[in-house]
Amino acid sequence: MRELTLADLDDMVLGATLLGVGGGGDPYIGRLMVRQAMEDYGTVRIAEPADLDPDGLVLTIAMIGAPTVIGEKVPAGPEYTGCIEALSTYLGKKPVALMPIEVGGMNTLIPIAIAAAMGLPVIDADSMRRAFPQIEMTVFTLAGISASPMSVADEKGNVVIFETTTNQIAEKLARAAVMQLGMANGISCYSMTVSQVAKHGIQGSMSYCVDLGRKLAAVQRGEEGAYDAFLDFAKAKKFFSGKIIDIDRRTTEGFARGTLVIEHLDDPARTMRIEIQNELLLAFEDGKPVITTPDLICVLDHENAQPITTETLAFGQRVDVIGMPCAPEWHQPGMLELVGPKAFGYDIPYVPMGGEA
Amino acid sequence: MSRLRLGIDVGGTNTDAVVVDEEGNVLASTKAATTLDPSDGIATALEAVIVGIDKGSIGQAMLGTTHPANAIIQRKDLEPVGVLRLAAPSSLAIRPGAAWPRDLLTTVIGPSAIIGGGYEYDGSEIAPLDEGAVRDFARLCKGKVSAIAVSCAFAPANYEQELRAGAILSEELGSDFAISLSHQVGTLGLLERENATILNASLFGVARRVVEGFHQALVGHGLKVDSYLTQNDGTLMTAEEAIKLPILTVGSGPTNSMRGACALAKISDALVIDVGGTSADVGILIDGFPRESSAAVEVGGVRTNFRMPDLISIGLGGGTIVRTDGGAIRVGPDSVGYRVVTEALITGGSTLTLSDVSTKAGRLTSFGNPELLGGVSDDVVVGALNWVDHQVQILCERMKASRTSLPLIAVGGGSHLVPDSIPGIDGVIRPKHHSVANAFGAAIAEASGAVDRVYRYAAEGREACLDDAKRLATEAAVRSGADPDHVRITSIVEVPMSYLPGQGCRVQVKAVGPLLHS
Numbered sequence: 001m002r003e004l005t006l007a008d009l010d011d012m013v014l015g016a017t018l019l020g021v022g023g024g025g026d027p028y029i030g031r032l033m034v035r036q037a038m039e040d041y042g043t044v045r046i047a048e049p050a051d052l053d054p055d056g057l058v059l060t061i062a063m064i065g066a067p068t069v070i071g072e073k074v075p076a077g078p079e080y081t082g083c084i085e086a087l088s089t090y091l092g093k094k095p096v097a098l099m100p101i102e103v104g105g106m107n108t109l110i111p112i113a114i115a116a117a118m119g120l121p122v123i124d125a126d127s128m129r130r131a132f133p134q135i136e137m138t139v140f141t142l143a144g145i146s147a148s149p150m151s152v153a154d155e156k157g158n159v160v161i162f163e164t165t166t167n168q169i170a171e172k173l174a175r176a177a178v179m180q181l182g183m184a185n186g187i188s189c190y191s192m193t194v195s196q197v198a199k200h201g202i203q204g205s206m207s208y209c210v211d212l213g214r215k216l217a218a219v220q221r222g223e224e225g226a227y228d229a230f231l232d233f234a235k236a237k238k239f240f241s242g243k244i245i246d247i248d249r250r251t252t253e254g255f256a257r258g259t260l261v262i263e264h265l266d267d268p269a270r271t272m273r274i275e276i277q278n279e280l281l282l283a284f285e286d287g288k289p290v291i292t293t294p295d296l297i298c299v300l301d302h303e304n305a306q307p308i309t310t311e312t313l314a315f316g317q318r319v320d321v322i323g324m325p326c327a328p329e330w331h332q333p334g335m336l337e338l339v340g341p342k343a344f345g346y347d348i349p350y351v352p353m354g355g356e357a
Numbered sequence: 358m359s360r361l362r363l364g365i366d367v368g369g370t371n372t373d374a375v376v377v378d379e380e381g382n383v384l385a386s387t388k389a390a391t392t393l394d395p396s397d398g399i400a401t402a403l404e405a406v407i408v409g410i411d412k413g414s415i416g417q418a419m420l421g422t423t424h425p426a427n428a429i430i431q432r433k434d435l436e437p438v439g440v441l442r443l444a445a446p447s448s449l450a451i452r453p454g455a456a457w458p459r460d461l462l463t464t465v466i467g468p469s470a471i472i473g474g475g476y477e478y479d480g481s482e483i484a485p486l487d488e489g490a491v492r493d494f495a496r497l498c499k500g501k502v503s504a505i506a507v508s509c510a511f512a513p514a515n516y517e518q519e520l521r522a523g524a525i526l527s528e529e530l531g532s533d534f535a536i537s538l539s540h541q542v543g544t545l546g547l548l549e550r551e552n553a554t555i556l557n558a559s560l561f562g563v564a565r566r567v568v569e570g571f572h573q574a575l576v577g578h579g580l581k582v583d584s585y586l587t588q589n590d591g592t593l594m595t596a597e598e599a600i601k602l603p604i605l606t607v608g609s610g611p612t613n614s615m616r617g618a619c620a621l622a623k624i625s626d627a628l629v630i631d632v633g634g635t636s637a638d639v640g641i642l643i644d645g646f647p648r649e650s651s652a653a654v655e656v657g658g659v660r661t662n663f664r665m666p667d668l669i670s671i672g673l674g675g676g677t678i679v680r681t682d683g684g685a686i687r688v689g690p691d692s693v694g695y696r697v698v699t700e701a702l703i704t705g706g707s708t709l710t711l712s713d714v715s716t717k718a719g720r721l722t723s724f725g726n727p728e729l730l731g732g733v734s735d736d737v738v739v740g741a742l743n744w745v746d747h748q749v750q751i752l753c754e755r756m757k758a759s760r761t762s763l764p765l766i767a768v769g770g771g772s773h774l775v776p777d778s779i780p781g782i783d784g785v786i787r788p789k790h791h792s793v794a795n796a797f798g799a800a801i802a803e804a805s806g807a808v809d810r811v812y813r814y815a816a817e818g819r820e821a822c823l824d825d826a827k828r829l830a831t832e833a834a835v836r837s838g839a840d841p842d843h844v845r846i847t848s849i850v851e852v853p854m855s856y857l858p859g860q861g862c863r864v865q866v867k868a869v870g871p872l873l874h875s
Contacts, residue, residue: 028660032455032548068811068863069478071546072511074448113450155446156483182477184447243754316755 001051001121003043004112008210009034014307015213016108021296022310023256023279024105024131025067033075034109037116044112045121046206047097049198056096056194058123059084061114062107062187064135064152064174069183070106075155080114080186082153087188090149090161097123099197101138101190103205104131110186125201127190129208129327130296132339133278135174136167139327140190142334143200150174150189154181202327219305227305236324237353239283239290240272241265241302244317249276260313262321265302272321274299276310277344283321291323294330294339295353298322325353361415363406363582364800365399365571366613366793367391367422370634370695372398373796374406376415381620381801385410386793395424396570403574412579417872420571420596421587421799426607428563429556429657432460437467438558439498441491441526442551443474443509443518447483453551458658465559467502470494474518475510478811478861483510486518488525495529504558505530508539508551514810516540535561542604544809545863549653549662556656557604564603568596583872585838590664591616591646591798592805592869594837607656608665610795615640615647615666617798618766621788627764628753628782631794632771634676635692638668639752641763646847646869664807669752675712675721675771676701679741686740702729709733711774714741721773746776753782768794805847805869806833814860822864823849830868839870 004012009031016027038044061080063070088094098118100111103126115122127138135147147170153159160177164170170189178185192200215233218226231237246261257277264270272290275282280297283290291297299308302318330339337343340350361384365374368391375386387405392398399420407415428434440453453469454462472494473487498505505526509519519538526536537558543550568586575582586599589608599606611631618629625645631638641648647666654665672690676697680687693700693708700706702713703725715721717730717738753765762783767775768791777785790797808830812822827846835841850865 029451029548032451036451036455066478066861068545071548073475073477073483074444074510074547075450076445076447077450078446155449182447182483316757318751318755 001045001047004046004122004206005043006035006038011213011217012108012210013213014216015209015211016103016105017307017309018212018216018298019103019108019129019209019296020105020131020307020309021279021298022276022308023133024102024107025063025070026309027106027109029070029074030106030109030113033113034116037113041116041119044116046124047121048124049194052096052121052123052194054193054195054198057088057091057093058097058099058192058194058197059087059095059188060099060101060127060190061111062101063110063185064187065178065182065184073182073184075184077114077117077155078157079153079155079184080110081118082157082159083151083186083188084114084118086153086159086161087149087151087191090151091191095120096194097121099123099201100126100205102126102128102131103209104128108209122206123194123197124204124206125197126205127201129202129205130294131279135171135187135189137339138167138190139202139329139332140192140200141167141338142332145190145192145196145200147189149191150187152177152181153186202329205327216305231322234324236322238320239323240285240321242272242319242321244313244315244319245271247313247315256310258310262319265318274321275346278310280310281344282341282346282348283323289341289348289351291353292341292348292351293344294326294335296324296326298324323353361410362800363403363415363418363580364796364798365402365418365420366610366795366799367395367398367420367424368610368795369423372402373793374402375790375793375796375800376406376410377797377800383790383797386790386796388793395422395567396574399571400574400577403578407578407580415580415582416874417585418571418575418580418582419585419587419593419799419802421609421613421795422567422606423610424567425560425563425603426610426656428560429607432464434563435465435559436503436562437501438465438555439467439494439502439505440469440551440555441494441505441507441522442469442471443486443507443522444483444547445471445473445475447475447510448547451548453555455548456660457552461657461659465555468494468497470497474522476512476515476518478511479813480515486521488521491522491525492529495526499530504535504537504561506537506539506551506554506558508547508554510547512538512540512550513545537601541602543662544664544865545811546662549660552659553604553661553663556659556661557602560603561600564600568600571596585802587613587799587802589666590649590805590867591802592837593802593872598837608654608663611638611640611668612647612666613795613798613802614768615642615798616645616802617794617796618642618768618788618791619645620801621768621790621794621797622766622786624764624766624786627766627786628756629766629768630749630752630772630775631769632767632774633674633769634694634697634771635672635674636670637673637749637752637771638670639756640666640668641756644847667756669755671748671752673711673745673748673774675710675715675774677711679709679711679714679737681737686737686744688741688744701725702733703727705729709737711741711745711771714738715773718742745774746779749775750779750781753779757781767791803869803871804834804837804839805867806830806835806837806839807865807867808833809863809865811861811863814862822862826864826866827868830866834868834870838872839868840873841870844868844870
């Protein structure tokens with residue numbers, strides 16, 4: 001068990017932005033929430049599964065809605081605590097810890113703020129260790145764990161609880177509820193025991209996020225050897241350094257899609273193309289896939305190593321493209337059907353970055 | 358007929374003034390030093406520029422000024438503000454003033470409250486306005502603050518509650534009590550808009566003094582003219598409006614310079630580089646207006662959501678210091694700034710600057726005494742200018758929106774540093790009067806109106822929604838003084854909202870037109 005303090009917050013936000021792989025919602029609002037929650041309620045404990053009762057209940061908490069709406073209808077608190085309380089009542093059991101479902105983007109921060117308010121620890125695990133656009137895209141789905149029962153709440157006290165047959169239906173019902181509840185809501189799903197988290201979750205995600213952010217911050221400060229240390233830590237590789245020469249955006253079926261083309265800084269004959277669907281999904285060099293979902297594609301500013309989100313990508317930016325292997329827990333049967341290139345409608349093979357498929 | 362326009366720009370170092378006729382010809386121009394009380398510099402520049410001009414022929418006077426921006430940056434003359442947010446029960450997890458720098462927060466933010474009110478994305482109420490809480494807040498603020506900033510969730514789409522809260526505050530505190538409503542100040546993004554509204558309210562005193570000083574200078578020289586201030590997007594607001602919305606002027610300096618460059622060079626699509634003594638800004642003009650930044654803009658360390666020109670700045674100017682450490686040549690990022698006139702080698706000083714290098718290479722002429730540069734080696738000149746050329750090329754590449762080649766307009770006192778030939782650039786244009794491009798940009802500015810709101814295309818259809826937005830923007834431009842017969846729509850941005858039902862789309866429209874002659 002360790003304390004997470006305001007001093008860790010900057011590193012965590014930077015790590016969360018990187019793990020957002022270009023999307024995942026701006027962690028800025030989440031950061032302000034955590035800051036206020038820590039001012040009002042104190043620091044938050046990050047717990048290992050071994051620190052907790054193996055049969056204790058763990059509940060996830062996340063934001064669901066539209067990013068533009070959340071910018072205007074700022075989080076209150078009850079839309080998150082309401083989800084936890086309702087699901088807890090429904091299950092007849094109090095949680096011993098909260099858990100992020102998505103360590104990547106804004107949803108990395110929300111559980112910390114809510115844990116501070118509720119006086120609960122956050123368990124050091126999650127189900128993605130990157131951002132993905134849909135609820136069912138988790139290692140829990142692969143393990144056969146149901147997202148339901150699931151609660152969705154607003155800040156006024158309206159709560160719905162769903163029982164669903166599949167995690168795909170859970171995604172659809174949650175989206176439908178959110179449209180009626182103001183599009184800036186809390187969601188809690190995948191309730192499970194501490195021992196289930198230990199067995200099926202991605203371990204150490206929160207600490208990983210803080211450490212990753214800290215390594216990247218050292219790169220940004222220009223420390224000697226920091227870039228290599230950062231790449232080593234993430235088992236990552238710099239695939240390309242170049243200049244953005246084309247960015248084409250389109251919005252279809254509610255997703256922000258796009259294509260990015262980067263020309264190599266030293267050899268203009270080499271180009272990299274990146275396909276975007278809310279997040280950066282696939283990278284091709286000279287037509288050949290080199291980094292593919294669920295592995296992570298991170299675009300960093302070539303000058304200052306700041307992760308660039310998909311909305312702020314622009315012609316002429318000089319960038320580094322980093323490939324990072326996804327969390328090892330993803331590598332199990334069913335991964336490619338759930339989060340591989342074909343799951344996003346691309347008829348190309350998965351090219352494993354970590355070396356093993 | 359009052360055909361002439363007077364443009365004045367107060368910058369960090371110089372206060373520039375020009376007189377321009379209706380064809381855009383510069384009839385007179387001058388540069389004066391910016392003074393501690395900027396009104397003195399304005400008066401000096403004004404006096405010099407109108408010598409020999411028939412005062413009766415000047416119809417309008419436009420001022421671009423850094424007073425409000427400097428007040429925020431220096432935490433000077435800011436007034437305490439009460440902050441009222443209409444959004445509860447939403448938004449309670451982030452209080453007003455979150456993430457403000459501590460010194461600015463304690464200077465500016467007085468009592469604050471989040472009370473029942475606000476709207477949902479679909480226009481329904483989050484909660485009815487809690488009128489009793491508005492009255493309580495007014496009493497809490499009485500005698501403690503100079504102004505109150507009111508912001509409401511989704512005010513850009515519906516500002517009924519803001520108007521009502523403003524009316525109640527006036528009832529309680531008197532009709533002359535200063536109130537700033539967020540829908541008049543900013544666009545979507547509650548926290549950023551609230552921040553901007555608070556800063557705006559804290560600048561009311563500064564704005565009043567600027568406008569009074571400007572009016573006194575005009576009247577003192579016998580000029581009976583309509584007076585305007587330029588705002589961030591390069592268009593005008595009347596001096597009376599500027600007293601209520603001073604925050605909208607904080608980014609006007611670079612915009613005026615770019616608009617001025619555009620008009621002086623008589624081209625509407627180009628890159629612009631403004632090189633001063635300390636830094637160089639590069640921006641891009643599309644259809645005669647600067648492209649606006651999509652990233653959040655910080656003002657004095659506070660995040661806002663203004664439409665500001667998309668600029669990239671680096672430490673590269675006439676006063677930038679050049680060092681030779683061993684064999685290596687290092688340029689900047691520090692500068693001797695306006696002291697270049699005494700500290701550069703060429704002016705008899707002891708610091709090697711880019712102005713010295715530029716003179717030695719023949720780019721800069723008629724400045725100082727070139728004979729003082731005997732000790733500067735050719736290697737240093739070549740090394741430093743290679744660095745300059747490379748930086749300018751990178752800046753231009755980063756700013757371009759596509760692969761198409763564009764010309765580069767070079768303005769400002771340090772623009773001699775810009776090379777004549779840059780890869781990817783279709784020629785460098787150095788217009789006449791480029792050193793007063795800012796004041797010229799102010800003089801030729803037009804009136805505008807803008808709309809930023811969420812429409813649901815499924816309900817009324819895309820065309821009807823866009824027509825509505827265009828009509829609202831046009832009406833706003835006419836209210837700002839534009840000639841109704843010549844208002845044109847200058848930009849339409851549609852941002853489809855992910856996950857939003859009913860084909861929700863954020864629509865931003867801007868209308869611009871020449872001032873209606875009185």
